[in-house]
Structure formats: C-alpha cells, structure tokens
Amino acid sequence: MQNRVFVINKHGKALMPCKPRKARILLRDDKAKVVKKEPFTIQLLYGSTGYKQDISLGVDSGQRHIGLAVTSQDKVLFQGEVELRQDVKKLLDTRRAYRQSRRNRKTRYRKARFLNRIAKKKDNWLPPSVASKVNHNINWIKRLLSVLPKADLHIEVGKFDMQKMKNPAINGEGYQQGDLYGYQTVKQFVLARDNYTCQVCKKQGGKLKTHHIIYRSFGGTNTVDNLITVCANCHTTRNHQTGILAKWCKDKKKVSKSYKGATFMNILRRRLFLAFPQAKFQYGAWTTLQRADLNLAKSHYNDAVAISGIEQIKEKPNSVVMFKQFRKKKRSLHEATARKGRKTPNAMSKRNAKNTKYVRGFRLNDYVKIKNSNKKGYICGFSNNNCYIKDIFGDYLTISDRYKQVALSKLDRLSHHNNWNKQEINENVYQMN
Known part of the structure; x- marks a missing residue:
C-alpha cells in the first residue's frame, strides 16, 4: 500500500x-x-459529492524531527517525517563574524541602521534558532489540516523538570536555590567547587582562571558544568592552540548532558497549546504504550500513527514520505578568508555571482536521475557545466569514486522543487539510515 x-x-x-x-x-x-x-x-476541476469519513491527524512534535500520520478507522492513509534545520545558529554566528570584521576589509558602504532590535519590539520573542523550529512544528500541522476534512488533531508534547533531572531528590525550597546559591559570580562558584586547585597540575594558589571544557566554538555552554579551574601556567595560548587543555578535559572530565532539547520542548508545548486549543495532547509515556499495543517499531512516523488514536491497523503504507528543507542562498556578500585555490580573499564578489540558481535548464533543488542508473537526488550546487547531487539523507550521489561532480548532460530532470526536498522511501531503507 x-x-x-x-x-x-x-x-x-x-x-x-x-x-x-x-x-x-x-x-x-x-x-x-x-x-x-x-x-x-x-x-x-469538476464537481464532486464530497463524501467524507472520520479522519485523525497524529503529530509527534520535536526539536529535530516531526512525525506525521493520517489515519481513518483501521487504515493508515499517510505517514511522513519532517527533518528540521539545525544550522540556523551556526549561520547567524557566521554572519555576525562577517559583520564584525567589515572594518578590516574593503567592502561596499552599508547605510547605518538603528532601532532594529526585534527582541524589544515583539512580545513572546524567541531566538531565531528556536523560533525556526517552533514555527515549522506549527506550520506543518496547519499544512495538513488545510487538506484534511475536519480532522481530529492529536499531538504529543514534552514536559521536563530540568532541576529534577539534575537532582532527583530536589523539593521545596531547593527549586529556589540553584547552583550559584550563596555565590556572587560564576567564577567564584567554580573556584570554590574545585577547592581553589588547578585541575590540570593539581597545584593550589597562584593566579587561577576558569576554563571551558568544551569550547564555545564547538557548541559548549557557559554553564558551571562546562567550567573547570586552571592556573595561569596551564591556561596558556600555546596549550589552547595545541589542544592540550581540550584533550585533557575530554579524557579526565565527564561533562553533564545538555538540557537544550528539554528546554525547547517546554517552549514548544506552550506554543502548541495556544496555536491549537482544539487538539488532544498527550505525553511520551502514553505513546510508548500505544505503539507497543499496535506492534510498531520505534520511529517518529510510527509514534505519530500511535498518537492518532487508531486502535488496530489493517492497512498501512510500506513507505515513508520524507521532507527536508533546502537552503538555496548563500547570503554573505563577502568572504573573510580566501577559498581553496585563491591567493587573496574574495572581497569584491557580488551576491548574484555567488548564488548560481540555474545552468542549462537545471535549477537548484531540482529532483534528477543519473542516466543509466537508479540514482535519484537533488541538485545542491553548480560548478560550470557540472553539479553536485545529494539524496534525502545528505549523501552525495556520484558516477565515479574520484569526483563529486556530475555532468549535466548525464542527468534527466524528474521534477522541480523549491526549497523542500521530498522523497518517498521504503520503510526498510528508513530503518537502515
């Protein structure tokens, strides 16, 4: 089916x-x-009787993936999965670096802008990386509701107590007394916790500093769990550049788990409550029991099937529709460093030249097939009369083992897509990936 x-x-x-x-x-x-x-x-394009049955939409909301399923009586009519972008923060950091380094490069004049701090203008403002994921969860639900006849909406949400996750025995006033209770600064707490001792050479006294276990540039946080005490002799530029501190921290110090996902799910839960007051909400523990009763394997789309409220399954598709957003533009006007093969930074490049959208009838994100093969994927970039092709999982599709590029003359265009990759794959292939 x-x-x-x-x-x-x-x-x-x-x-x-x-x-x-x-x-x-x-x-x-x-x-x-x-x-x-x-x-x-x-x-x-013609009149129809409009016969309709009871129909349900199950949604497994999430930070990285959204599971979607449409069911009616004992049939699963549609099952799919949306992969959300995880690169928004990284791209914003790159843009910030370009803007901060403008004074050291010869670039076009950009008119000064003032009073453009959106966070102060909007109520319930969210950081762009979080807002992107929240909006996609809401928008994909609205997309399916718009093409379904009065569907019953069932959504799984998450509710997490981060304090309880850190300390299962916490209660009462403990919620008001965090890690920094009784300390004026983060540095003061870290030094006292480590007994004013360098965690590398184990010496006390001298000039002590706080050091990130996982560097901020590698995704580390600024929380106390990611900080240790080191002395001035160990905390040197040379040790940073050679990675001695990073290697020591990785081998000796166990970093506590991140709570970004739990925080996001708490934010998303409240936004979904406001966006869909008519929906029926449930939590993951109940979904696990429902999925076990239906004898379904663990996956986001199977969770959505269980969430939809179906009691037994007589017909179910043997494939999954995968959706993944495609970034079509490189927004930076200039580059901070020279690309491979260039002797000088590309300071005078124009936006249009850096965003090649189409070549010889092919466009970015076109769904294509390599001739004389079963390889199908999406065009993700051009190089003269060649292009780069990726499948829905982000793997390159090539003809030879030496080159990633594929000549445009060796392609057949199947369909045009805008900024979403869509591919229907067999369930067995999904489980392998």
Whole structure:
C-alpha cells in the first residue's frame, strides 16, 4: 500500500485522500491539477459529492524531527517525517563574524541602521534558532489540516523538570536555590567547587582562571558544568592552540548532558497549546504504550500513527514520505578568508555571482536521475557545466569514486522543487539510515 494523495474540490474544500493511481488518472485526463507539493495535493476541476469519513491527524512534535500520520478507522492513509534545520545558529554566528570584521576589509558602504532590535519590539520573542523550529512544528500541522476534512488533531508534547533531572531528590525550597546559591559570580562558584586547585597540575594558589571544557566554538555552554579551574601556567595560548587543555578535559572530565532539547520542548508545548486549543495532547509515556499495543517499531512516523488514536491497523503504507528543507542562498556578500585555490580573499564578489540558481535548464533543488542508473537526488550546487547531487539523507550521489561532480548532460530532470526536498522511501531503507 502506498501513501494517499491529498485532494481538494474545485472550491478549495478538503476531500478524503485518494490512491496515487486515481490521482495519476485524474491528472492525465485533465480532471485535476497539482496545487501543492509539500504535501502533494491535487485540486479537482469538476464537481464532486464530497463524501467524507472520520479522519485523525497524529503529530509527534520535536526539536529535530516531526512525525506525521493520517489515519481513518483501521487504515493508515499517510505517514511522513519532517527533518528540521539545525544550522540556523551556526549561520547567524557566521554572519555576525562577517559583520564584525567589515572594518578590516574593503567592502561596499552599508547605510547605518538603528532601532532594529526585534527582541524589544515583539512580545513572546524567541531566538531565531528556536523560533525556526517552533514555527515549522506549527506550520506543518496547519499544512495538513488545510487538506484534511475536519480532522481530529492529536499531538504529543514534552514536559521536563530540568532541576529534577539534575537532582532527583530536589523539593521545596531547593527549586529556589540553584547552583550559584550563596555565590556572587560564576567564577567564584567554580573556584570554590574545585577547592581553589588547578585541575590540570593539581597545584593550589597562584593566579587561577576558569576554563571551558568544551569550547564555545564547538557548541559548549557557559554553564558551571562546562567550567573547570586552571592556573595561569596551564591556561596558556600555546596549550589552547595545541589542544592540550581540550584533550585533557575530554579524557579526565565527564561533562553533564545538555538540557537544550528539554528546554525547547517546554517552549514548544506552550506554543502548541495556544496555536491549537482544539487538539488532544498527550505525553511520551502514553505513546510508548500505544505503539507497543499496535506492534510498531520505534520511529517518529510510527509514534505519530500511535498518537492518532487508531486502535488496530489493517492497512498501512510500506513507505515513508520524507521532507527536508533546502537552503538555496548563500547570503554573505563577502568572504573573510580566501577559498581553496585563491591567493587573496574574495572581497569584491557580488551576491548574484555567488548564488548560481540555474545552468542549462537545471535549477537548484531540482529532483534528477543519473542516466543509466537508479540514482535519484537533488541538485545542491553548480560548478560550470557540472553539479553536485545529494539524496534525502545528505549523501552525495556520484558516477565515479574520484569526483563529486556530475555532468549535466548525464542527468534527466524528474521534477522541480523549491526549497523542500521530498522523497518517498521504503520503510526498510528508513530503518537502515
């Protein structure tokens, strides 16, 4: 069984999803047209009776993946998974570095901007990296609700007590007395915790400093769990550059787990409550029991199937529709360092030249097939008359083992996509990846 195709009538009202074969016939006979690709939706060009059944939408919300499932009675009509972007913070940090180094480079004049601090203008403001993921969770639910006839919405959310996760015995006033209780600064707490002793040479006294176990540039946090005490003799530029401190910390010090995911899920839960007050919400423990009763393997889309409230499954697709966002533009106007093969930094490059969108009829993110093979993927960049191709999992597709580039003359274009990669893959392939 294949995933169903979403259908709307000629007035824009949602109908029951149909089988892919029926959708192909309707499109072939010019009785329908394609109106959406994510998810794939057709619109009828003639009148229909509009017969509808009870239908449910299950959503496994998350920080990295969103599981989606549409069920009706004892059938799973659609199952899919959305992979969210995790590079927003890194890209913003890169942009910040470019802007801060402008005074040392010859670049075009940019008019000064003032009073553009969005955080002070908006209520309930979120950092861009968090807002991106929250908005995608909400928008994908709205996308499916818009092509389903009065679906019952079921969403799994997470609720975490970070203080309890750190200290299971905490209670009462303990919630008001954090790690820094009784200390004026973070440095004062770290020095006292380590007994004013260098954690590398084990010597007391002298000039002591706090050092990050995992560098901020590698994703380390500024919390007390990621800081240790070192003396001035060990905390040197040479030790930093040679990685001695980093290696010692990795071997000797156990870093506590990050709570970014738990914090995000707490934020997302409140936003989903406000965005979908009509939804039925549940938590992961209940989903685990439901999935076990249905005898389903652990995955985001199977969680969504269980969340939808289906009691037994007689028909279920043997494939999963994967969605992944594609970044089409390189927004930086200039480069801070020279690329490989250049002797000087690229300070005079123009935006259009650095964002090649199409070559010889092919465009960025086109879904293509390499001739005389079964390899299919998306164009992720151009190099003269060649291009780079990746599959939905981010792996390069090549013809030879020596080169990543594939000549455009050796490709057949299957379909055009905007900024979302979409691929329907077998469940067995999904489990392998």
